[in-house]
Amino acid sequence: MTQAIAPKANQLESTSSVQPEVLKAIALAKAKPEIVWEKLPANFILPDDPVESIAQPLLAAALNESLQLAKLLPSEAIVASNMALVAKIDRKTIVKAPDWFYVAKAYPVGKNVIRRSYSPHLDGDVPAIVMEFLSEEETGEYSTRPSFPYGKMYFYEQILQIPIYVIFDPADGRLEIRKLDPSGRYEIQPLDEYGKYFIDSLELYLGTWHGTRLEQTFHWLRWWGIDDRILFWGSEKAAQDSISIEIEKQRAEVQHQIAQEETQRAETEKLRADEAEQEIIRLKQLLAEKA
Numbered sequence: 001m002t003q004a005i006a007p008k009a010n011q012l013e014s015t016s017s018v019q020p021e022v023l024k025a026i027a028l029a030k031a032k033p034e035i036v037w038e039k040l041p042a043n044f045i046l047p048d049d050p051v052e053s054i055a056q057p058l059l060a061a062a063l064n065e066s067l068q069l070a071k072l073l074p075s076e077a078i079v080a081s082n083m084a085l086v087a088k089i090d091r092k093t094i095v096k097a098p099d100w101f102y103v104a105k106a107y108p109v110g111k112n113v114i115r116r117s118y119s120p121h122l123d124g125d126v127p128a129i130v131m132e133f134l135s136e137e138e139t140g141e142y143s144t145r146p147s148f149p150y151g152k153m154y155f156y157e158q159i160l161q162i163p164i165y166v167i168f169d170p171a172d173g174r175l176e177i178r179k180l181d182p183s184g185r186y187e188i189q190p191l192d193e194y195g196k197y198f199i200d201s202l203e204l205y206l207g208t209w210h211g212t213r214l215e216q217t218f219h220w221l222r223w224w225g226i227d228d229r230i231l232f233w234g235s236e237k238a239a240q241d242s243i244s245i246e247i248e249k250q251r252a253e254v255q256h257q258i259a260q261e262e263t264q265r266a267e268t269e270k271l272r273a274d275e276a277e278q279e280i281i282r283l284k285q286l287l288a289e290k291a
Helices: 009-016 020-030 055-069 152-159 234-290
Strands: 078-080 084-089 092-096 100-103 129-133 164-169 174-180 186-188 197-199 204-213 216-224
Touching (some): 055 078, 055 100, 055 129, 055 216, 055 234, 092 152, 152 164, 174 204
Parallel strands (some): 129 164
Antiparallel strands (some): 078 100, 084 092, 100 129, 164 174, 197 204, 204 216
16 A cells, blocks of 8 residues: 655745745746737737837848849738737737748738738738847847737747747847747757758748948848849849849850951952952963963
């Protein structure tokens, strides 16, 4: 017969010393929140936080520009930065405005209607990718706080369940990519030997590039195709087009020169043939006279 082991005195004291409010907070944290998908209320006042660094809007614009130039944004897809992602959690409207996100298929809005928020399931698919760009200040990109106002990582992982979560530091180029595993938890992903990661939803590689754009020098996020070619920005495409035009111009000039030389050669050959024919006629005439 197994005899029950009585808890030690210090264990009893430890359990009894826990404050009721602490136990309540632990229970609430473990409880599954009630999630309702709804539109952003018309009277909801969005936070008017200032941009934390000049890099953030430039990074988002650069990501968008290269996708648009490569014609990889179909009409039903949307990309946005600092736009509210909306969910109602335990009867409270919660919004988070990531630095950049991508939705593969969003429902169209009415004519002359401008999106001011995005509610997954109601406005279209759950975003496939969400990104946060670190600044010099702590902004909670790693926060897993499971209660109001909820941490960003918790919101993206447990509430919205966004498949890919990217955290990027333009100061040092640190790139972290997390992917939802089968259990619904983020698992950090290894980068390839070139520091890139293949994103299935876009069929593109995401990686870092250090250089200057718009007179700003730091680490940038860039897209690469499956052929390992980088997707150009507008300025790069213009420069590439200019080089291509110059190459075509030089090729045309060479071809024109070759054509001229061929014409001159043909004319020279014709002149020689005419002279030879005239000489043959002269010789025939001489032979006829002697005969």
